[in-house]
Amino acid sequence: MSEPVSPAAHPLDEIPPRDHARPTDRLVSFAKRWLSAALSQGTAMPAIASLVIIAVFFQSQSQYFLSPGNLSNLAVQATLVAIIALGEIFVLLLGDIDLSLGSMAGASAALLGVMITNGHMPWLLAIFIMLAFGALLGSFQGWWIAWLGIPAFVVTLAGNMGFLGLQLYILGPNGTLGIFDPNIAALSGTELPVSVGWILAAIVGVAVVASTLVRYARGGVAVRSLSRPVVVGVLIVVAVAVFNASRGVPTPFLILIALLVVAWWVTMNTSPGRHLFAVGGNAEAARRAGVQVKRIRMAAFAVSGTLGAAGGLIAASYNGSAGTLTGGGTLLLEAIGAAVIGGTSLFGGRGSVWAALVGALIMSGVENGLDLMNSDQPVKYMVQGVIVLLAVSLDTILRRRQSRGRQLGAAIA
Amino acid sequence: MMVSESGDLQADRSEPGRQAAPIAAERQSVMPRGGEAVAPSEALRVDGVSKSFGLVQALYRVSLSVDHGEVVALVGDNGAGKSTLIKVISGVIVPDEGQLYVNGERVVVRSPNDAAQCGIRTIHQDLALADNLDVVENLYLGRELFRGVGPLRRLDFAAMRQRTAAALLELGIGTISNIRTPMAQLSGGQRQTVAVARATLENCPILLFDEPTASLGLKEARHVIELVQRLRAQGTAILIITHNMRQVFEVADRIVVLHLGKVGAVLRPSSTTPEVVVRAIMGKAP
Ligand SMILES: Nc1ncnc2c1ncn2[C@@H]1O[C@H](COP(=O)(O)OP(=O)(O)OP(=O)(O)O)[C@@H](O)[C@H]1O
Ligand SMILES: [Mg+2]
Numbered sequence: 001m002s003e004p005v006s007p008a009a010h011p012l013d014e015i016p017p018r019d020h021a022r023p024t025d026r027l028v029s030f031a032k033r034w035l036s037a038a039l040s041q042g043t044a045m046p047a048i049a050s051l052v053i054i055a056v057f058f059q060s061q062s063q064y065f066l067s068p069g070n071l072s073n074l075a076v077q078a079t080l081v082a083i084i085a086l087g088e089i090f091v092l093l094l095g096d097i098d099l100s101l102g103s104m105a106g107a108s109a110a111l112l113g114v115m116i117t118n119g120h121m122p123w124l125l126a127i128f129i130m131l132a133f134g135a136l137l138g139s140f141q142g143w144w145i146a147w148l149g150i151p152a153f154v155v156t157l158a159g160n161m162g163f164l165g166l167q168l169y170i171l172g173p174n175g176t177l178g179i180f181d182p183n184i185a186a187l188s189g190t191e192l193p194v195s196v197g198w199i200l201a202a203i204v205g206v207a208v209v210a211s212t213l214v215r216y217a218r219g220g221v222a223v224r225s226l227s228r229p230v231v232v233g234v235l236i237v238v239a240v241a242v243f244n245a246s247r248g249v250p251t252p253f254l255i256l257i258a259l260l261v262v263a264w265w266v267t268m269n270t271s272p273g274r275h276l277f278a279v280g281g282n283a284e285a286a287r288r289a290g291v292q293v294k295r296i297r298m299a300a301f302a303v304s305g306t307l308g309a310a311g312g313l314i315a316a317s318y319n320g321s322a323g324t325l326t327g328g329g330t331l332l333l334e335a336i337g338a339a340v341i342g343g344t345s346l347f348g349g350r351g352s353v354w355a356a357l358v359g360a361l362i363m364s365g366v367e368n369g370l371d372l373m374n375s376d377q378p379v380k381y382m383v384q385g386v387i388v389l390l391a392v393s394l395d396t397i398l399r400r401r402q403s404r405g406r407q408l409g410a411a412i413a
Numbered sequence: 414m415m416v417s418e419s420g421d422l423q424a425d426r427s428e429p430g431r432q433a434a435p436i437a438a439e440r441q442s443v444m445p446r447g448g449e450a451v452a453p454s455e456a457l458r459v460d461g462v463s464k465s466f467g468l469v470q471a472l473y474r475v476s477l478s479v480d481h482g483e484v485v486a487l488v489g490d491n492g493a494g495k496s497t498l499i500k501v502i503s504g505v506i507v508p509d510e511g512q513l514y515v516n517g518e519r520v521v522v523r524s525p526n527d528a529a530q531c532g533i534r535t536i537h538q539d540l541a542l543a544d545n546l547d548v549v550e551n552l553y554l555g556r557e558l559f560r561g562v563g564p565l566r567r568l569d570f571a572a573m574r575q576r577t578a579a580a581l582l583e584l585g586i587g588t589i590s591n592i593r594t595p596m597a598q599l600s601g602g603q604r605q606t607v608a609v610a611r612a613t614l615e616n617c618p619i620l621l622f623d624e625p626t627a628s629l630g631l632k633e634a635r636h637v638i639e640l641v642q643r644l645r646a647q648g649t650a651i652l653i654i655t656h657n658m659r660q661v662f663e664v665a666d667r668i669v670v671l672h673l674g675k676v677g678a679v680l681r682p683s684s685t686t687p688e689v690v691v692r693a694i695m696g697k698a699p
Contacts, residue, residue, distance in 0.1 A: 218571070269567035271557045274546075278554055281545035287503055288541045289555035290526045349545035 014157035046176045047342050048357045048392055050387075054362060058369030065369055068245035074368050075243070079252040080314050083403035085342070086263055087307030089356055090300045092339055093267075095283075095348020096152035098301065100141060100159035101335065104308030106327030107167040108134050109315055113177030114186065123183045131309050136299070137163065138186065138305015142298035152301075160332075168324060176323040179316050187255065188288055188317040191248030200249070201240040205233050221411035252314055256357070259310070263353040272296060319322030330381075337384065338363045341391040362387065455517055456481045456650030457533075457619050462501055462511030464494075471497040472508070473674045479650040484641060486661045487654045488693055489671035495654045496538050498671070499623045503535040504528035515613075515619070525546070530553075531619070538623040538654075540608040544597040548589060549577045551596055552611050580610045585636040601628040609637055613644065620644065622653040625662065638664055658687045672696045 058065040084101050090096045108130045115126040137159070144155045172176060179185075192200070211231040243249040267273035275296050278286040287293045311331075316322045340346060341362050342355025363384060370380045443446050458478040459653045471494045480483045487495050500506045502513065504522040513520050517530045528535070542551050553573045554559045561568040577592050589599065596604060603629050612620060622641070626634040640663050641651055655661060661668060662682045670677040671691040678693040 265567075271559075271568060274550060274557070274568065275554075278546060278550070279541045281543035282541070285541040285543050287555065288503070288525045288535070288537065290529055291555050349543070 010162070013302040038185040046364065047328070047355070047391075050341075050362055051365070053366045054240055054369065058365070058372065061369070062372040065372055070368070071242050072191075072246040074317075075253040075274065076153050076250050077368060078357075078360040078364035079188075079250075079256045079316070081310055081331065081334050081338050081363055082256050082356045083259065083307055083314060084331060085356035086259060086353060087304035087311070088335050089351055089353055090263075090276065090303045090307075090341045091152065091319055092280075092344045093299055093344060093348060094280045094297055095346075096145065096300070097142075097154065097156065097336070098138075098304045098308075099332065100137075100163055101158045101304060101308035101311065102327045102329075102332035104134055104137060104165060104327070104399070105307055105312035105315055105331070106322075106324075107137070107163045107170065107312070108309035109312035109326045110170040110177065111169045112184075112313060112316050113179050114248035116179050116181050117177050117270065127184075127313060130313060131306050134305040134307070134309025134312070136305070139298055139302040141305070142301030145301065146297035148293040156377055157359070164328075166214045167327070172322060176321055178321045184313075184397050185320060186251065186317075188250075188252045188314055191243070191407070192251065192254065193243045194248050197240045197244050197249045200291045201236050202238055208233055210258040215342045216327040229264070252318075254313065255314070258369035260353055260357060260403050267353055276300060277349055280350075282349075290313055334363050335360075337391070341387065346356060346392065415691065430577050433568045435492060451473055454481050455479075456515065457484075457502070457652070458517075459498070459502060460512045460514065462498065462508045462513075464497055464501060464506065464508045464584055470674050472501070472679060475511070475671070475674070477669050477675055477676065477679075479619070479652050481650050482648045483666045484645050484651045484653060486665035486668045487652055487671060488656070488661060488668060488690065493671040493694075494674040495671055496623055497674075497683040498509050499537070499621050499652070499654065503533055503537075503621055505537075506534075509583060534615075534617040534620045535621040536608045536613045536623055537610045538627075540604055541606060542596050542608060542611075543591065548581075548592040548599075548607055549573050551607055552577050552580065554611075556615075576614075577610075580614055581606070584610055584640060585611070586614070586633070589634070592623050602630055602633055606627055607647050608636075609640070613640065615646070616647065616649065618648070620652070622651065622655075624656070626655065626657065631637075634660075634698050658690065661690065662687060670694055 002230060011269060017022060028103060042223075048348060055066060064070050084105065087382055088098055111133055112126055112130045115121040116123065119126075121129075141152075141155050144150045145152045168175075208229045212226060216226065240249060243253075265273075272365050275291045278289070279293050279296055283293055286296075312322075312327055315326050319326065338359030339351070339355055340357030340359070342357070343353070344351030344355045344359075366383055367380055368388060375383075422608070436442065437581075441462060451535055455478050458476075459475045460476050462476070463473050475494070477485065477487075487498065489495050497506070500509075501508045502522070504525045504527045507523055512529075513522055515533070520527070520531050522531065523677075543554065546554070549570070558569045558572045558576075559566055560572070561567050567624060581589060584606065589603050589606070598606070599607070605625065609622075612622070626637050629637060638660060641653065644665075645651060653664065665682055666692055668678075668680045668682060670680070670690065672694065673696070677696060680690060680693065
């Protein structure tokens with residue numbers, strides 16, 4: 001049953017060697033086919049392209065933009081937005097939205113402050129309670145949405161206000177609680193030693209190569225799909241090299257990557273993860289197939305609440321305090337923007353957890369680059385607004401192209 | 414058998430014999446009473462089912478039964494209540510009154526899962542497929558295959574791909590060249606074949622087909638009708654809705670005519686004519 005597929009089975013691989021074709025021609029035609037394949041699948045390609053454009057543009061404006069020091073700063077800046085965006089992606093995949101994550105982060109940070117500073121609780125226990133608090137509030141919202149069928153937009157909008165009230169209530173009259181626990185501060189303020197960074201990169205690299213070889217040996221892997229592990233490996237090495245040229249891999253960024261890897265595993269390799277996509281694509285079809293739609297929906301909001309609390313943890317750690325402004329401002333909107341820019345559809349059923357990273361890097365990259373150019377806040381907001389608008393337009397256009405394709409197909413049949 | 418990770422099926426056409434094996438094996442394991450035994454016993458009975466949507470009485474005290482190894486055609490005008498009855502039996506909607514019996518025993522079906530547990534599989538008129546997922550994921554939605562244990566327990570995409578390819582091949586479906594294609598990119602007929610493959614993936618004792626050939630080409634419709642006959646020979650009870658009189662007379666052992674939500678007539682193809690059936694559909698006395 002498991003004869004390996006000959007590598008030449010895929011059309012891309014069976015280009016006959018043409019003596020007269022110049023290498024550049026072949027390169028160009030390969031790039032063209034690759035680009036059109038990537039675009040037609042609605043992947044993160046546009047986002048990655050914009051990342052490159054941003055890098056080139058700001059580097060031309062300021063020599064400092066691509067320096068290891070600034071890129072490390074950028075990674076830390078992007079972490080908070082990315083964690084919230086990751087939470088957002090879980091509900092966006094369902095076609096829902098969570099407008100409460102800013103206040104969720106703020107309220108859980110306030111709770112952390114009370115537990116650590118007033119309650120002198122062990123830091124790990126406090127973090128655990130804080131994340132459970134986020135999960136609980138998220139499930140609470142999910143219950144209204146899944147079981148009562150109230151639109152997520154409304155429930156989480158109410159949640160946003162309610163949790164802000166909760167945040168202010170927990171903080172009490174002072175309005176700010178200092179959080180001086182060194183372990184919590186270390187979550188955002190430290191870097192891995194250079195050698196540890198390299199060892200980690202080596203371990204991950206070996207794991208990627210090994211798993212690829214295993215898949216290859218099991219058969220059924222086209223040579224073309226081997227390019228992805230290579231790209232991932234190169235990216236890891238480059239990233240670690242850049243961070244190590246500064247002060248080492250930032251701890252919060254490492255936490256983010258760990259969260260992304262777990263989220264990726266769950267969404268790609270487990271049935272609840274795949275059911276997120278199924279429900280987002282066609283909830284009634286999923287229900288008829290026996291998917292526990294309500295449970296999936298509630299679980300997704302529990303996850304987004306937990307990640308909102310995790311964002312609150314990173315923010316509190318970074319600021320050394322929990323205040324009335326923690327989780328406020330444009331954080332939530334930047335996170336939603338990041339998720340969408342990264343290629344997550346607002347209509348549900350399409351996207352990837354990596355959108356959180358790519359999107360957050362774009363949002364923070366623009367902010368960071370404009371800072372380097374000494375731009376004012378008004379300009380920054382306007383540029384970010386334009387970027388989000390373009391990203392959503394692209395999403396809508398891709399979606400329309402897809403569905404038009406189907407209607408055409410149905411009409412012909 | 415060869416299915417690449419990219420899902421291309423080109424290399425597969427050559428050896429149909431080998432792919433059919435796992436499916437057949439699966440059939441054996443799911444069939445409760447063995448493949449050949451075609452005892453004329455009642456598989457499904459619907460008793461006095463009513464359902465109204467607001468002022469519309471979609472079904473009124475409908476009763477019918479399907480035996481093992483029997484094909485019952487459910488016919489009627491648009492809006493007669495055929496799909497509503499299918500939805501009641503498959504647990505998609507809960508009826509206002511009435512009972513279901515499977516193998517003579519009273520069952521309570523309040524969700525699609527309940528129906529699946531009673532051995533009922535359905536092709537819905539609207540197909541109920543997720544457009545954003547590919548053929549493999551749609552086929553296995555809600556009953557995925559796994560490998561590994563503990564925290565490493567994960568979906569076994571390789572196995573699902575192989576069995577999907579085998580299932581499509583067994584159905585004689587050659588028009589879908591890549592099983593990793595998202596549903597959104599398939600034609601109406603291709604989507605319908607996927608829905609058929611989905612319902613017949615395991616050999617369930619009771620199958621409900623709501624217009625399974627409505628958007629199929631001649632060859633594909635032929636395959637589905639042959640499939641229905643094959644399944645009947647294996648003892649499956651089949652309730653099939655179709656507007657195609659030729660199909661009705663080709664496959665049905667009995668014809669149940671629904672008219673305005675009520676059973677208008679029950680006829681046998683051997684002792685009636687299409688004209689009589691059409692008159693019954695229009696609510697005229699034979
Ligand atoms: N969800 C619903 N809400 C309200 N009315 C409904 C609903 N589903 C069906 N109906 C009504 O119930 C009646 C029967 O519909 P049903 O779909 O069962 O017809 P049908 O026999 O399958 O017709 P067709 O041949 O067109 O598929 C129709 O009058 C329809 O308008
Ligand atoms: Mg119908």
